Amino acid sequence: PNKDSIPLQHGAHRSGNRTDADMARWRSLRFGQFVHWGLYAIAGGEWNGKIYNGAAEWIRSWKEMPTAVYDQLYKQFNPVNYHPEQWAQQAKDMGAGYMIITTKHHDGFCLWPSKYTRYTVAASPYKKDIIGPMVEAYNKKGIDVYLYFSIIDWNHPDWRTSLKTPADSAAYKRFKVFVKNQLTELLVKYPTVKGFWFDGTWDDSWKNDGAFSDELEQYLQKLHPGLIIGSRLRADERGARHFDSNNHLMGDYEQGxxxxxxxxxxxxxxxxxxxxxxxxxxxxxxxxHWLGHIKSSNELIEMLVKSTSLGGNFVLNFGPKADGTFRSEEVQRMQEIGNWMKVNGSAVYGASEAGLGKPDWGYYTRRGDSVFMVVFNVPVSGNLRVKLPAKTTLAEASASGQPVTPELIGKNEYFIPVGNAPRHAPFVILLQTSRAA
Ligand code: FHN
Structure with missing residues (x-):
């Protein structure tokens, strides 16, 4: 059957990627910082001397911790060591081009003083807005800000997972107005933000109303031209998420x-x-209490480079403590990744898939005719095999600005010697190529 055989009013409205300047910028930044911060940081995965093995920001749903207790945590929210300029500087030093902040996670607590609910920072001992100064500080460093917003809202009386009764439907109708009001409020209050990062959109109540998610997306993008919204927001009228029932991506990029x-x-x-x-x-x-494997900076750098090599962005998450400071493991990784990016960032920023396949020694990325070999695995021979497509010539090779002499071993096929390249960290060899017209 024809893949597009299903007539849809609320499916994808565009085929292919967005081509405008805002989207081109998002694409070129390649590396982002995610920050999950909220009341869950106060609990820190613990309640009454017991450790919660699930994700810290889900502790409210743990049977051990009474909901009523969680819902009083806001009375302790007072991040006296929150210095957004420091956060922004750290992110800048790490090499992030954009950041995503949880304005409201599933617990419903708002890090901005929303006028549509009392469950916000304004009611906490801290009192002040968290988001405004953050947007300003990051923007000052040239970092774009995206707002994470959870549709799930455990605190709101009108939120529902599914609509079983007329009363549920009436409540959820009010809830949708609330959502739209809050989103409008965020865009009006923080007009320099570049997009929303939606989450918590998997419940029946939401996905069975594809028309609403569609209208909401169009409304927000009209209100704030250029606004970037990933595929998590949308459902089509048949309840398909991310990809519509004809398998076309909804939203501006795949967010799954x-x-x-x-x-x-x-x-x-x-x-x-x-x-x-x-x-x-x-x-x-x-x-x-972090459980399980903790990724090293080199593992994370590899994920970033791998993402670039597959034409995507990589966003690394941080969970600051309740007082506004970052744990040492996170600070260390920000610094180590940043040190690597300062030397090798040209293989990532503005780069994309090279179209040369996946080599054993690491990843290829490309920007125009510059091909970057990002080496993670050095073979015992010390020679990296490179095969270029027909009609492509290798003009020169270099590592850290020093010329490297390739050895021709076959048609369009070379050994690139790694020489004295340091082996304790991934490194980059730049190939200048030219393609015959
Ligand atoms: O449930 C959330 C989770 O807490 C976290 O926010 C992640 C981030 O992508 N999103 C949800 C799970 O998909």
Whole structure:
């Protein structure tokens, strides 16, 4: 059957990637910082001496911790060591081009003083807006800000997972007005933001109203031209999410890559995409006891480069403590990744898939005729095999600005010697190529 055989009013409205300047900028930045910050940082994955093994920001849903207790945590929210200029400087030093902040996670607590609910920073001992100064500080450093917004809202009386009765429907109708009001408020208050990062859109109540998600997306993009919204917001009228019932991507980029990355170009179908990653196992908010494997800076750099090599963005998550400071493991990784990016960032920023396949020694990325070999695995022979497509010539090769002499070993095939390149960290060899017209 024809793939487009299903007539849809609320499916994808565009085929292919956006081509405007805002989207081109998002695409060229390649590396982002995610920040999950909220009341869950106060609990830090613990309640009454017991440790919660789930994701810290989900502790409210843990049977051990009474909901009523969680819902009083705002009375303790007072991040006296929150210095947005320092946050922004750290992100800048790490090499992030954009950041995403949880304005409201599933618990419903708002980090901005929303006039549509009392469950906000304004009611906490801190009192002040968290988001405004953050947007300003990051923007001052040239970093774009995106607002994470959860549709799930455990605190709101009208929020529902499914609509079983007329009363549910009436409540959810009010809830949708509330959502629209809050989103409008955010765009009006923080007009320099570049987009929304929606989450918590998997419940029946939401996905069974594709028309609303469609109208909302169009409304927001009209209100704020250029606004970028990933595929998590939308459902079509048949309840299909991310991809409509004809398999076309909805929204501006594929937003489903969470804690996993594509392996090959076929996995992303040429669509813009973004992967979000945690440093430990599945922990987004602050958890005092990280469990499982904790990723090293080199592992994270590899994920960033892999994402670039597959034409996508990579966003690394941080979960600051309740007082506004970052744990030492996170600070260390920000610094180490930043040190690497200062030397090698040209293989990432503005770069994309090279179209040369996946070599054993690492990844290729490309910007125009510059091909970057990002080496993670050095073979015992010390020679890196490179095969260029027909009609492409290798003009020169260099590492850290020093020429490298390739050895021709076959038609368009070379050995590139790694020479004295340091082996304790990934390194980059630049190939200048030219393609015959
Ligand atoms: O449930 C959330 C989770 O807490 C976290 O915010 C991640 C980030 O991508 N999103 C949801 C799970 O998909």
């Amino acid at each position: 890559w969470e804690r996993k990355l594509p392996e090959q170009p076929a996995d992303v179908h040429g669509n813009d995409w973004e992967g979000v990653m945690t440093i430990p196992e599945n922990q987004w908010g602050y958890h005092a």
